[in-house]
Amino acid sequence: MTAPHETEALTAIFRRLIENYGPISLAHYMGESNARYYAGKDPLGEDGDFITAPEISQMFGELIGLWLADMWINAGRPEEVHYVELGPGRGTLAQDALRAMRRYGLEPSVHFVEGSTALKAIQLEAVPQAYWHDDLSTLPMYGPLLIVGNEFLDALPVRQLVRTEAGWRERMVGWQDGRLLPVIGTMPMDAALRAEQRPDLRGTPDGTIVETSPAAAAVVYEIAGRLIDQGGAALLIDYGYDEPRTGSTLQAVRAHMKVDPFALPGEADLTAHVDFHALSNAALSRGCRWLGTVEQGRFLRNLGIEARAEALAKVAPEHAEAIHSACTRLTAEGQMGALFKVLGLAAPNWPDGAGF
Ligand code: SAH
Numbered sequence: 001m002t003a004p005h006e007t008e009a010l011t012a013i014f015r016r017l018i019e020n021y022g023p024i025s026l027a028h029y030m031g032e033s034n035a036r037y038y039a040g041k042d043p044l045g046e047d048g049d050f051i052t053a054p055e056i057s058q059m060f061g062e063l064i065g066l067w068l069a070d071m072w073i074n075a076g077r078p079e080e081v082h083y084v085e086l087g088p089g090r091g092t093l094a095q096d097a098l099r100a101m102r103r104y105g106l107e108p109s110v111h112f113v114e115g116s117t118a119l120k121a122i123q124l125e126a127v128p129q130a131y132w133h134d135d136l137s138t139l140p141m142y143g144p145l146l147i148v149g150n151e152f153l154d155a156l157p158v159r160q161l162v163r164t165e166a167g168w169r170e171r172m173v174g175w176q177d178g179r180l181l182p183v184i185g186t187m188p189m190d191a192a193l194r195a196e197q198r199p200d201l202r203g204t205p206d207g208t209i210v211e212t213s214p215a216a217a218a219v220v221y222e223i224a225g226r227l228i229d230q231g232g233a234a235l236l237i238d239y240g241y242d243e244p245r246t247g248s249t250l251q252a253v254r255a256h257m258k259v260d261p262f263a264l265p266g267e268a269d270l271t272a273h274v275d276f277h278a279l280s281n282a283a284l285s286r287g288c289r290w291l292g293t294v295e296q297g298r299f300l301r302n303l304g305i306e307a308r309a310e311a312l313a314k315v316a317p318e319h320a321e322a323i324h325s326a327c328t329r330l331t332a333e334g335q336m337g338a339l340f341k342v343l344g345l346a347a348p349n350w351p352d353g354a355g356f
Contacts, residue, residue, distance in 0.1 A: 023172035036266030057326035061096025086149035091126030144231035224288035240274030291344030292356035297337025
């Protein structure tokens with residue numbers, strides 16, 4: 001856990017910055033806060049702040065491994081393939097996926113894009129053969145990439161624009177009455193909104209908020225370019241929406257509870273819903289194949305999660321109940337099944353993926 005004095009230091013750093021130079025952008029605030037948040041701790045699990053799909057059940061990572069192996073086989077089993085995971089957390093998804101791929105004769109080299117020193121140490125225990133990268137730029141330049149990211153894009157900073165009488169302005173973070181809070185910036189930001197891509201914003205009332213993630217779009221643009229140049233496929237899984245919308249989705253979670261995103265910078269996980277529509281456009285604009293965006297529940301059912309749960313329960317009847325309840329948690333509408341989406345991308349000459 002982060003020591004309280006460190007959190008005070010981050011609030012104090014923001015305060016000093018704002019008092020000297022004026023409000024900072026929300027993207028700046030979110031980026032710095034999450035860098036601090038992830039740097040020093042493992043936030044996953046019952047004792048941590050939140051739980052992710054691979055930590056709920058091994059079936060999640062296994063089915064992803066199966067999907068990648070199927071793609072690779074249908075692409076003609078190319079050599080020198082690399083498994084790339086973005087923000088691999090505890091390395092659990094990678095372990096389960098690599099085990100499933102090995103059953104089909106697929107044994108790729110392993111590359112992790114990870115910013116957290118604390119999580120890197122845990123990943124090293126789980127997947128000792130991995131190579132680590134600070135960002136995508138240093139990934140191998142040759143050989144197809146099998147890319148996976150679960151709950152990675154939602155942690156990247158968002159920018160928010162707010163409609164005012166005078167035009168679009170950026171939503172910033174200021175310091176007032178002894179605390180950090182959102183304020184409206186003074187710079188005209190109309191040019192940051194590509195009006196031709198957002199006809200839905202015409203005539204929206206003052207106060208309307210539009211959220212974008214230039215950081216997430218840049219990651220997807222880079223993935224698309226790599227897939228085109230090197231071959232391969234990508235699965236990006238996150239909670240989010242797949243048609244243009246308005247409003248803030250910024251949230252902070254600590255110990256499985258929602259908290260004020262401005263109260264504890266660096267001590268709570270800051271996320272925003274992923275705009276799959278915008279990310280699909282980013283990939284398509286580069287000429288990448290878009291396999292689709294589907295709800296996680298449908299994707300996992302299409303890949304046979306129910307049969308897999310049956311098989312696991314038969315081998316370990318004492319865990320049957322836990323296995324079936326994990327399956328429900330991952331796929332049910334009211335749980336992770338509908339809010340979470342899976343975006344599939346592939347190189348132009350790679351096959352159609354199962355499940356979409
Ligand atoms: N995929 C894992 C963990 C999700 S938590 C799981 O499903 O369990 C988010 C992960 O992304 C963590 O590993 C975190 O350290 C990493 N991360 C967040 N922002 C990052 C950034 N800007 N650069 C690199 N890694 C980042």
